Amino acid sequence: MRSKIIAAACGSVLTLSVVHSAAAVQPDATAQQNEAHQRFKVLSPELRGQLAGHWFDAASGKLTVAVPSEQAAERARLEGVKAVVVQRSAADLDRLLGEVRTQIGDGVPGVFSWGIDVRDNQVDITVNTTRKTEATERFLTKVRGLAGVQIVETRSQQRQQAGTVQPGSPWWPGSESNCSIGFPATDSSGGKHFLTAGHCTNDANQAAYGQSGQQNRLGTSNVGGTRSVNGREGDMGVVAVTEANWTLSPSVNTWGQPAVTVTGSAEAMVGDQVCHSGNTSKWQCGEVKYTNKTVDYGGGLIIEGLTWTTACSLGGDSGGAWLLGDKAVGLHDGGPSKCVQNPTDGDMSLFQPVNEALRKWNLTLVTGGGDTSAPSVPANPRSTGTTASSASLAWDASTDNVGVTGYDVYNGSTLATTVTGTTATVSSLKADTDYTFTIKARDAAGNTSAASTAVTARTQPGTGDTEAPTAPNNLRSTGVTASSVALAWDASTDNVGVTGYEVLNGSTVVAKATGTTATVTGLTADTSYTFSVRALDAAGNQSKQSAEVTARTSGTTGGRTFTNDTDHPIRDFAVAVSAVRSTATGTARNPLTVKVDATHTCQEDLNVTLVAPSGRTYPLLRTPGGRYDCHPFAAGRTFTVVPGAGEAASGTWTLRIGDNGPGDTGVLSSWSLAV
Secondary structure, three states, X not given: XXXXXXXXXXXXXXXXXXXXXXXXXXXXHHHHHHHHHHHHHOOOHHHHOOOOEEEEEOOOOEEEEEEOOHHHHHHHHHOOOEEEEOOOOHHHHHHHHHHHHHHHOOOOOOEEEEEEEOOOOEEEEEEEHHHOOHHHHHHHHHHOOOOOEEEEEEOOOOEOOOOOOOOOOOEEEOOOOOEOOXXXXXXOOOOEEEEEOHHHOOOOOEEEEEXXXXXXXXXXXXXXXXXXXXXXXXXXXXXXXXXXXXXXXXXXXXXXXXXXXXXXXXXOOEOOEEEEEEOOOEEEEEEEEEEEEEEEEEOOEEEEEEEEEOOOOOOOOOOOEEEEOOEEEEEEEEEOOOOOOOOOHHHOEEEEEHHHHHHHOOOEEOOOOOOOOOOOOOEXXXXXXXXXXXXXXXXXXXXXXXXXXXXXXXXXXXXXXXXXXXXXXXXXXXXXXXXXXXXXXEEXXXXXXXXXXXXXXXXXXXXXXXOOOOOOEEEEEEEEOOOOEEEEEEOOOOOOXXXXXXXXXXXXXXXXXXXXXXXXXXXXXXXEEEEEXXXXXXXXXXXXXXXXXXEEOOEEOOOOEEEEOOOEEEOOOOEEEEEEEEOOOOEOOOOEEEEEEEEEOOHHHEEEEEEOOOOOEEEXXXXXXXXXXXXXXXXXXXXXXXXXXXXXXXXXXXXXXXEOOOOOOEEEEEEEEEO
16 A cells, blocks of 8 residues: 555535644744845846856745845846855856765665755755665765765654544545645536645545545546646646535635635745645644755656755645745655654655646646735836936835735836835936836735836946857757757857847747746647757847757647657766656557767767656666776667556656766767557
């Protein structure tokens, strides 16, 4: 019987189960967190492109950013956020994490998590010392030599939790033990669903009940076998609520305290105070310590991209709701076997970001709120001064039945900045140019006023910046789906400052970005596209276009065969990762056939692995280790794999090629999977 966790379904009303405790987040802290999140959304492109991390600092109540120079720190302070000058850039940290992932490969005994610690500007690796082996010591000897890596030792670690029936409102997958409900959501046709943990929904088309003993059916879990993930991609699943008399509610059951009504969703940042509801631990709160961090539960189950917190959780909580104030942020994944004070990494609770699940299955969160009255329109908007690159504004305060929490300032139809007072300065503008601004007031429930009357301001004449940025270098595709291509490139330079980038398909701008990555969407499956990128500065100067890169969207080439034709460089001590999305139904064929079209000067340096949607890993090629003579990797290699019992064909399959040696080059040009 699988591990399962507890949920909340009360009577015939699907509810979210949450409880208050002495650790609940205070109202002032919630307002400060909300402001920090708003400020992060409107950071200038110039500053955002230099960030090595960001977090909420509870002591000061402010957003804090990590930057590589004092000049960038001064810019951050001008934008109203705290700044810390750090040694390593975001690119440095990503490269370091890539080296760690390469060394870990498919797992090291005792090593159960790894990820970036933005506050300490380093990569943390956590080891359960009770499970060390000689292989662990060899691994630790290697990574201790990497500057910027911190080894954290514990004598415990998380597990995907299980539990028995507890007082409250659970739901039952078939005849198995109970699981916790996360958040209700609807699809584009109005169909009713709720999100929960993927390890609670791994059986396709399984009946879901509101009572034990297979009574009071509410719907079906993992319809079609395509609505559950428990592997590298995440831990998330969907239950379709199909039975009559079951309704969805945004009100979180607070176990005897005033209800919390979900008003929307958010992405948690390091330093946030978050709370979760579980049928066993009830309402528990804590601080976010890491985001986008990996956990290795053992047995080949590795999950990436999880958020780690100090909140307590127990068996019976999996799949439950995590909240940032009244915003949905996550679905409970796992935690310790018992709650401890001041938990180490091995005793933290983990959750899957909820927005990823909503996007994956194109679902809309069910929200509500008692406060539906919008604030009054900001009156008397006016310009109070300009420079060559900024405009200062002021307006009269709005009123609200509960209280105004902030103002959004728009440059035309684009949100330019968010403030809590009645003045603002909009920066990164062009010299000697007219701009039209409007202001909207916002309250704590997310209600916004109508826009104020427009105010026009003209920036001062500039210093005559006519120098264009340099062209972006090293444009590359970092992944494809059937309808999108992800791109990345190296940053351009400029005599004043690069403010953004435009991605072109031929001569048409198809995406814009402030950083050095972008995803082009709305594409046709199994089709080649050619892209280039150009940089822009604040004066409107455009760089020359970068060298072009061609990428092919994924698609079927024959029923149950799926192909990715995007080029992925195979670099020393790095891992090339390429994915295909299978829409095939039923279980995977036995054997699976994997065709790899790649070139590399030293086959003996390579580890080639297929990762299934379930998270199972299938080694295709392993290096011998020790001394060896290099031979070229032959183009057009074919591998066969015997899938694990019950391996589903549908979902995202990933090919990983790790280069474990120096001085060699190669490229993965395409691969296909017959499933």
